[in-house]
Amino acid sequence: IQPLSWAATVATESPNELLSSYALEIFYAAYAVLFYLFKMIWPVKLSIIYPTPVPAWPMIVFVALGTLAWMTLAVILFLKRKKEGFSHYLFGFLFFLVMTIPAIFIIPFNVSIVFDRYAYISSIGIFYMFAEGFWWVLSENSRASLKLKIGLCAILAAILLTFSYLTWQRCQDWDQGRILWDAVKKYHFPVSFFYSHNPLSHKGGRPIAG
Numbered sequence: 001i002q003p004l005s006w007a008a009t010v011a012t013e014s015p016n017e018l019l020s021s022y023a024l025e026i027f028y029a030a031y032a033v034l035f036y037l038f039k040m041i042w043p044v045k046l047s048i049i050y051p052t053p054v055p056a057w058p059m060i061v062f063v064a065l066g067t068l069a070w071m072t073l074a075v076i077l078f079l080k081r082k083k084e085g086f087s088h089y090l091f092g093f094l095f096f097l098v099m100t101i102p103a104i105f106i107i108p109f110n111v112s113i114v115f116d117r118y119a120y121i122s123s124i125g126i127f128y129m130f131a132e133g134f135w136w137v138l139s140e141n142s143r144a145s146l147k148l149k150i151g152l153c154a155i156l157a158a159i160l161l162t163f164s165y166l167t168w169q170r171c172q173d174w175d176q177g178r179i180l181w182d183a184v185k186k187y188h189f190p191v192s193f194f195y196s197h198n199p200l201s202h203k204g205g206r207p208i209a210g
Contacts, residue, residue: 095125
C-alpha cells in the first residue's frame, strides 16, 4: 500500500530501518485494529486526523502483544462456539473484524492511516458482545447475585450517560469546523504541520469533513 509509506515518511521524516515495506504495512494494519478497539472503549482525544505511529521497538512490541491478545480471544471464541452464548460473542467479534479489515486494506490512505468514521459500523460488533454479556448476567440462568446485577445496571447507566455526553459534545465540535482542527493541533501535530495542512489556515476557508 504505497500511501502507507508516504505516511511513515511524514511521521518519521527519515527512512525507516526497523521494518521492511511489507512488515510496515502489517504493522500499520495491526495498529489500526487496536486503535479502533481502544477508541470504542475509551473515546477521548478524538481527532479528524491522527499521526502515523512511529514503528520503534516499544510500539512494535505493544502492537504485537495486543494483536496476539485479540487473536487468542478469537481462537477461544471459535473453539467454544458450540457452547451456550459463545456463538454470539464470536459473531460480534467477527462482525468487527469483517467491517474493519476493508477500511485498512482497501480504502486508500492519505494523511492518516486511521479515521473515526471507519469504526462507525464495526463498533456495532463490539457493543453487541457487551450487550450479550450484560444480558447473560441479568438472565435467570446466571448465578450472579442481586447486588451484582444492580451494580452492573448502575455501571451501565453511568456508561450510557457518559457516552451520550461525549456524543453530544462531539456534535458541537462538528458544528464548528475550526474546533476540529484545533483538536488536531492540540493533541497530535506540531503547529507547523497544522498550519501547512489545515484548510482553515487561510481566512474564510472551510474544512473538508474527515
